[in-house]
Amino acid sequence: MSTTQYGRGGGTDEEALPNGPAAAAILAAGIGCGAVGVLSFAGDASDSIGRMLNIYNPTGTLSGVTTVAIIVWLVAWLVLHRMWRTRAIAMGGINVAAFTLLLVGFLLTFPPFMDLLQGK
Amino acid sequence: MEISTRDLLTVLHGMGFGALFMLAFSGAMAELYRMSAVGAPTQPSSRGQTLLACYLIGMAVLAWLTVFSGAYIVYPWYRAVPPAGVTDLAEYPRRLLLSSGRTSEWHNVGMEWKEHVSWLAPIAMTMVAYVTLKYRRAITRPRRMRTAVLGFAVAAFIATGIAGAFGAFLNKYAPVRGGAVIILMEGET
Numbered sequence: 290m291s292t293t294q295y296g297r298g299g300g301t302d303e304e305a306l307p308n309g310p311a312a313a314a315i316l317a318a319g320i321g322c323g324a325v326g327v328l329s330f331a332g333d334a335s336d337s338i339g340r341m342l343n344i345y346n347p348t349g350t351l352s353g354v355t356t357v358a359i360i361v362w363l364v365a366w367l368v369l370h371r372m373w374r375t376r377a378i379a380m381g382g383i384n385v386a387a388f389t390l391l392l393v394g395f396l397l398t399f400p401p402f403m404d405l406l407q408g409k
Numbered sequence: 410m411e412i413s414t415r416d417l418l419t420v421l422h423g424m425g426f427g428a429l430f431m432l433a434f435s436g437a438m439a440e441l442y443r444m445s446a447v448g449a450p451t452q453p454s455s456r457g458q459t460l461l462a463c464y465l466i467g468m469a470v471l472a473w474l475t476v477f478s479g480a481y482i483v484y485p486w487y488r489a490v491p492p493a494g495v496t497d498l499a500e501y502p503r504r505l506l507l508s509s510g511r512t513s514e515w516h517n518v519g520m521e522w523k524e525h526v527s528w529l530a531p532i533a534m535t536m537v538a539y540v541t542l543k544y545r546r547a548i549t550r551p552r553r554m555r556t557a558v559l560g561f562a563v564a565a566f567i568a569t570g571i572a573g574a575f576g577a578f579l580n581k582y583a584p585v586r587g588g589a590v591i592i593l594m595e596g597e598t
Contacts, residue, residue, distance in 0.1 A: 306544060311543065311554050315540070318536035352480070380551065381553060391533075394526075395529070400518050
């Protein structure tokens, strides 16, 4: 992925901002959405993972799925932001990855698709 | 005219937060699209940009309130397990739906999808609000950044639409009931 380093402490005009912070936020959002899907699927497919994700019994596995997904999203955002905050990032690959992960989030939360993957 | 506390909080979750988010969506999409369209006749003013940012932050807050109130207030009532020997399942919506093959898929597909997919909306809207707030007018320039912002905003709407539609049907076939009764008005008999 090609990147360009921008100097720190530049002008305040948002036109001069590197796109790195946006790329970090967009890819992290994709990672967060994908994590919701992957964890939902894992909790559904494996009883032991489902039990591990049950961190608040009245809400059940959903509590762990969403808490872990939010942590994954925020950590990914923080790490990517620190890596890319002064850089210009090629957005084409970022968008493809983010939208693919978003699609993973939709598909892996859809029960008939989960069942299909599990051969039910 | 009376309402139970569970009815009230379910309405707050679905209509107060979720439906308000859906209503706000059309305005946000229209403005995001208008300012980013190729050959847009005017650029929004700084004040207009600030208003849009506040609007999007408000939407993200509504999306988070919707999923947290759903998961931690309404959903525990929905999935409550009836004590042994209870045959009237009216206050146990999940068990009520699963008790018949004619309604079980409302839980197995509807609720199972709704409870998870709805969480994509606040994650997506938080990103949309952040990028719009950070880049302000500059968001109109880089096409791919704009595409991602608009795409995730649409995804948030679709996720909320799925959750809202199933929520409405679930509340029709197996409403969450119980809790203290609040008398709103008394009529003449």
